[in-house]
Structure formats: structure tokens, C-alpha cells
Amino acid sequence: MLKELESLYKGDIIINGQPADPEAYEWFYTAGGDEVGIAKERLTERERQLLALLLTPANRRREPESEEERAWKQWMATGRPDAPAMLSAPYCRFIHFLVNRPIANKQEFAETIHNLFASRVLIVWNEDKRGLLIEAKQKRTAEPLLLAEIADALAADFYATMHLLIGPVRPVNGELYESFLLEQQCFAAARRFWPKQTVYEWEDVIPLPLLESAADDGKTGQILSFLDGLGEEEVRAMETFLECNLNVSMAAKKLYMHRNSLQYRIDKWAEQTGIDIKRFKGAAAAYLAILHQRRA
Numbered sequence: 001m002l003k004e005l006e007s008l009y010k011g012d013i014i015i016n017g018q019p020a021d022p023e024a025y026e027w028f029y030t031a032g033g034d035e036v037g038i039a040k041e042r043l044t045e046r047e048r049q050l051l052a053l054l055l056t057p058a059n060r061r062r063e064p065e066s067e068e069e070r071a072w073k074q075w076m077a078t079g080r081p082d083a084p085a086m087l088s089a090p091y092c093r094f095i096h097f098l099v100n101r102p103i104a105n106k107q108e109f110a111e112t113i114h115n116l117f118a119s120r121v122l123i124v125w126n127e128d129k130r131g132l133l134i135e136a137k138q139k140r141t142a143e144p145l146l147l148a149e150i151a152d153a154l155a156a157d158f159y160a161t162m163h164l165l166i167g168p169v170r171p172v173n174g175e176l177y178e179s180f181l182l183e184q185q186c187f188a189a190a191r192r193f194w195p196k197q198t199v200y201e202w203e204d205v206i207p208l209p210l211l212e213s214a215a216d217d218g219k220t221g222q223i224l225s226f227l228d229g230l231g232e233e234e235v236r237a238m239e240t241f242l243e244c245n246l247n248v249s250m251a252a253k254k255l256y257m258h259r260n261s262l263q264y265r266i267d268k269w270a271e272q273t274g275i276d277i278k279r280f281k282g283a284a285a286a287y288l289a290i291l292h293q294r295r296a
Contacts, residue, residue: 001054002034012039016070028055031077035065072124072134079177087172089136094167094180095145096187099160102128112157116150118143140169141271147199163191165200168226168274182222202274206285224289226273235290237262238269238277242287246278 006013014037019025025037028051036055043051051057065073068086075083084092103109110123113133125131151162165187170179186205193208194200206223227235237255241262244251252262269277276282 002030002036005036005038009038009042012042013037026051027058028052029058030055034070034074068122069124072122072132073126075177076124076126076132076180084172084176087134087136089138090172091137091140091169092172092176093135093137093169094183095133095135095147096130096165096167096183097133098130098163098187098191099154099158100129100162101160103158103160105158109154109158112154113150116153117145137169140171147201151198161198163187163198163200165190165205166202168202178222182219185219186223201281203276203279203281203285206275207288220292224292226275227286227289227293229272230269234265234269235293237265238286239290241266242277242283242290246283 002015006015014025014035016035017037019037022037024040026040026043026048028036028038030036035058038051068083071080071083071086074080106125113121113123117135120136122134122136123131124134145166147164147166151164154160154162165183167179167183170176186208187200189208190197190200190205194204208223230238237251237257240254241248241251244254248262248266249259252259255262266278269275270282273286275286277286
């Protein structure tokens, strides 16, 4: 479609560019995240109506984006592989966010976000009130984030209520886009189940497919698949720990294992799966996953 528009409005169209006078252009967005500006003087009212059916009209032009931000926006819409290749990191973590009102000063918002994270974070706005934080990671180990503090800081600075979902650290591979879409769906479900809660951890949302009416559409197996990288012996050891009410000493005795060895395994499980089974929510999520795996 973009090539046809370029041919039709040659010399009077801007695609993902910065004209000298943005106000002289009518702005639209494609489903893939491309920004299209067409000179107002070239458009008839009928053409505006037709373009509004084919593209998404913009009430106001969004702020200029970097090439990396634009690539991620297109990836979010279509799954094109260009953006993950720009990360130069083997792992990443997504933090989905939604604010209850548009953020007028996005530069100040970005500065606040960057000051709250130790590692590099890219901010990609999908709409005026929602977007994605992309945290590049060199290791799969995930330090805990103080999301409640982040939400409070943003609420104080921008007078906006912010909802966040932090996903697990994931390998940057061909399955990343499918995982992103799943996290998006879980974020939407979490806001339906707990609309007053502002921060959702991955452990919070794992049981949600079991509560949704379409629980048998494949999402259940997908979201509970975080145990797939563990062998049968590891899963059995985890199950024993859960059945011993999270008592390390009791579980180690049942497994004929030294307490420190089991403690090391528990820490490794959290690192591999992104689920802390020493906490109630993580333990509940892991137990559901084990039962689902046994059922399969």
C-alpha cells in the first residue's frame, strides 16, 4: 500500500520522516506502525475519508521516533525480525504499561524511567496511553524490580495511574514474538480480574488462562510451559519441595539430598523459569504447571 501511496502523492508524502512543517500534513498510521503524512493541499475530503478507512487517522502527530523505536513498533504489530536483532543481547524482558491519561511530556517520562532502571531500557509507545519497556539482558538471571515504587514515582510526577506487567526474562529467538503476544493477552486479563491493582508480576497471571472461558484454546499449555526446559528429575524435586510446604529441610530429606544442594536447585529453578517458588504465588503457579504437565 505504501508504494501505491508514494506513487499517487509523489513529492507530497512523508513516510516515517520529518518534514519542515508537520502542520501542513495530514497524518495517518498503518497497521504495521508506519507513520504517513500527506500534504493537506493535495487531499480532497473524499480522499481523506477513504484514507481514514484504510489507515488510522492521527489526531495529532506523535513525537519523532528513532529508527530502533520504529522497528520495535513494527515488530509489535507484525512480528518482523528487524527489531530483536538490534538488541545485541541474548535475552530481554518486556514490561507492559498502561496509563489512565496521555503523557504530554514523553521526554520527561523517558528520563524518569531511565533513572529507575540500572540496565538499558527502550521505551516504545504503542498508543498515547500504552506502551512497552524493553530491557536488554546479557544473562537470564533477573534481579527483582521495584515496580510498585516505579508506579508510585510516575503517578507522583505525572498525576497518572499506571498499570504494569513485568514478564520473565526470555531468550531473543524465533519464539519471542509469540511470547510477547501472550504477555499482552495476560496483561489485559489481569486488568479485568484486578482492575484496582497497578502492578502485576508474571506469577500473578499464570493461573488466569484456567479461569478464562476459552481455557482450552491452547493458551493454557503455552503459559504453563515454563517447566519445559527442566528434566523429569528436576520437576520431581520441585514437586517434592512444594508438597513439603516449602520446607527445604524436609524436602531434602525425602530426596536424599543435602539441604544446601536443594537450596541451590531452588535458586536455579527461579533463574531458569522466572518463577520464585519460595513465594506463595510462585509455588501455586509451579504446582499448576506440574499438574498440567502430568495431565498432558
